[in-house]
Amino acid sequence: MEELMGFLLPLALMFAIFYFLLIRPQQKRQRERNQMLANLQRGDKVITIGGLHGTIVDLTEEKVILKVADNVRLTFERSAVNAVVNDDK
Known part of the structure; x- marks a missing residue:
C-alpha cells in the first residue's frame, strides 16, 4: 500500500x-x-492576426468587414480578429 x-x-x-x-x-x-x-461592434478599431489595422464597418456572425483606407474595405472571418485597439492617447 x-x-x-x-x-x-x-x-x-x-x-x-x-x-x-x-x-x-x-x-x-x-x-x-x-x-x-x-x-465586436461597428466602429471598433481592430488588428487582425495578420497584423492589418482597420475599423469595423459591418459584421455578421461569421464575417467582419474592415475599412482599412478611404474606399478600401476588406472582408475577414470574425476569428481573424486578434485584438481590439483602444486609442485613448
Missing part, C-alpha cells in the same frame, strides 16, 4: 502542477478571446 501511495502521490502532484500552470491559463485566455469576438 505504501508503494502505491509512493507512486500515486508524485503523479497526482505532477498532474495538479500541470493543470494550474498550463491548462487553466489557456482556458482563461480562450474564454477572454471568445468574449472579445462576441463583443
Whole structure:
C-alpha cells in the first residue's frame, strides 16, 4: 500500500502542477478571446492576426468587414480578429 501511495502521490502532484500552470491559463485566455469576438461592434478599431489595422464597418456572425483606407474595405472571418485597439492617447 505504501508503494502505491509512493507512486500515486508524485503523479497526482505532477498532474495538479500541470493543470494550474498550463491548462487553466489557456482556458482563461480562450474564454477572454471568445468574449472579445462576441463583443465586436461597428466602429471598433481592430488588428487582425495578420497584423492589418482597420475599423469595423459591418459584421455578421461569421464575417467582419474592415475599412482599412478611404474606399478600401476588406472582408475577414470574425476569428481573424486578434485584438481590439483602444486609442485613448
